[in-house]
Amino acid sequence: LPIFEVQNAYLFILGDYAKVNYHEDITNSSPLEETGSGLLANDVSGTPTAGDILLEPSRDRIQVVLRFNELSWVPIISSSHPLGVIFGGTENGTVVFIDAHKFVNDGALSVISSRRDHHGHVLSVDYSVDNRWAISAGGAAQLLLWDLTNLTTPFTPGNPNFADQVKRVRWNRSVDNIVVSLSSHRGSLWDMRRPGGPILEFAEFGSGCDWADICWKPGDSSTLIVGSQLALTPGIQKWDLRYPTAPVNEFHLHDRGVTAMDWHRNDPRMVVSAGNDGFVRVFNPDTGEVHGCLQLQRNDKVRALTWSEVRPDLFAIQYFQHPTEFRSIEAGCEPRAFYSKHAGEDEGKPPPN
Numbered sequence: 631l632p633i634f635e636v637q638n639a640y641l642f643i644l645g646d647y648a649k650v651n652y653h654e655d656i657t658n659s660s661p662l663e664e665t666g667s668g669l670l671a672n673d674v675s676g677t678p679t680a681g682d683i684l685l686e687p688s689r690d691r692i693q694v695v696l697r698f699n700e701l702s703w704v705p706i707i708s709s710s711h712p713l714g715v716i717f718g719g720t721e722n723g724t725v726v727f728i729d730a731h732k733f734v735n736d737g738a739l740s741v742i743s744s745r746r747d748h749h750g751h752v753l754s755v756d757y758s759v760d761n762r763w764a765i766s767a768g769g770a771a772q773l774l775l776w777d778l779t780n781l782t783t784p785f786t787p788g789n790p791n792f793a794d795q796v797k798r799v800r801w802n803r804s805v806d807n808i809v810v811s812l813s814s815h816r817g818s819l820w821d822m823r824r825p826g827g828p829i830l831e832f833a834e835f836g837s838g839c840d841w842a843d844i845c846w847k848p849g850d851s852s853t854l855i856v857g858s859q860l861a862l863t864p865g866i867q868k869w870d871l872r873y874p875t876a877p878v879n880e881f882h883l884h885d886r887g888v889t890a891m892d893w894h895r896n897d898p899r900m901v902v903s904a905g906n907d908g909f910v911r912v913f914n915p916d917t918g919e920v921h922g923c924l925q926l927q928r929n930d931k932v933r934a935l936t937w938s939e940v941r942p943d944l945f946a947i948q949y950f951q952h953p954t955e956f957r958s959i960e961a962g963c964e965p966r967a968f969y970s971k972h973a974g975e976d977e978g979k980p981p982p983n
Contacts, residue, residue: 692739696720703730704764706778708876715742715778717764719752722832725766725774727781735952743781748772754799760806763822767796767811775822785821788827798844803895805851812844817856818873832874843934845893845901847915855915857903860886864905866891868915883911886958890935896942904932910947912959922959927954 701718713730720726724746732740750769757764757778764776771790787809794813802808807822818828834841840860847853852871858864864887867877884905893915894900901915910932911923926932930949938944943960 633889640866659791671897692733692737694739696722696724696726699751699753699853700728700755702755702764702815704759704778706761711742711839714764717755717757717776719748719755719768722746723748723750723768725751725752725755725776725784727764727776742765745781747774747784752793753795753797756799756801756809758801758806762806763801765799765801765809767799771796771811771813773799773809773820774813786825787822789824790818791828791831792816799848800844800854802846802851804849808844808851810844810854810864812841812856814840817841817844817869830871830874832869832871834858834867834877839865839888842889843891845891847893848895848898850898855891855893857888857891859889861887861906861907864888864907866903867899879915879918881915883913883918883920884909890932890948892935892945893938894937895939896954902935902937902945904935906931906949910935910957924957928955 633805641880665897698718698720701716703714703716705714705784707714712728712732713734715727716730716733717725718725723745724742725748729740729742732738748766750767752766752768754767755764759859762778764778765787766774766776766784767781768774770793772795773787773788773790774784776784790811792813794815796811796813798812800810800812802810809820809822811818811820813829816831816833819830821829830867838860839855842859844854844856847855853868854871855868856968857866864882864884865963866881866883866888868881870878883903884907886906887907888903891901891903894902899914899916900921901983902910902912904910908926909923910926912921913919914921926947930952932947933950934946934948936946936948943958944956945959947955947957949955
């Protein structure tokens with residue numbers, strides 16, 4: 631969930647495609663009504679308090695025909711793209727690059743590039759720390775590297791050793807040539823300066839796993855965490871890739887599978903994780919100490935968690951079928967500290983209890 635500072639406002643870009651009636655009980659089993667995909671820009675500039683704070687209604691909502699699995703907003707600033715570039719991977723294998731300035735200021739979907747080079751779903755995208763390169767991950771472990779100054783033709787960094795669906799691809803935030811990709815059972819480390827294939831692979835061969843998410847430690851070139859969504863082994867493992875034979879630590883903080891995590895950019899002592907047990911926990915990845923937790927109000931799985939880079943007290947919770955919520959740790963993680971108004975909802979009605 632990319633967040634960007636624009637004219638003293640903090641904007642986030644969100645892709646959604648399901649309309650949900652919030653004013654019904656969340657246990658209601660009625661099917662979701664499809665309304666078509668949309669891209670939205672919202673402002674999260676408000677100051678968090680212990681009470682309810684509504685996000686401003688969506689500044690822009692643009693209908694699109696593609697369904698995005700993940701979006702990223704790269705701050706590659708130029709005269710042609712003064713607010714950078716928004717890009718994302720879709721269900722049908724297309725990777726789309728959009729001009730952020732025209733989207734935010736004009737409400738226009740100005741497509742810089744749209745190519746369908748992947749086989750299967752593109753579940754994850756990311757960009758390098760120097761803002762020069764983007765990477766996308768599709769089916770059969772296919773990775774594609776994009777030159778953000780010339781999007782004419784992507785190229786592959788090499789051939790994978792295993793043809794697994796890549797769930798996550800993450801660029802190291804301190805070394806601009808190191809990338810990690812994650813499938814259900816293994817992780818692969820890639821050096822963009824050494825094309826040909828992954829330079830290292832690591833896996834859990836003990837009681838089994840179904841890895842769902844991966845995060846680099848900020849400012850560290852070798853330390854990361856992975857979370858397993860397997861109900862029987864819902865662990866979070868910490869790996870030092872200098873010693874890739876086994877994790878250096880493992881934490882069992884959730885009663886059921888772990889579906890999403892994010893490592894705080896400004897404070898490496900804080901990681902936020904979500905599990906199928908209905909809880910989000912903030913914990914210390916060195917000791918496993920839990921700083922705090924909150925019980926989710928939605929009967930839904932968490933798809934992604936994202937700390938804000940411009941508002942360090944704030945993190946976003948993105949669900950599979952419900953609106954994105956924002957929570958503030960300064961507000962004590964109150965259940966409705968931030969509530970995301972969904973496009974198409976009656977703005978005259980209050981949020982649900």
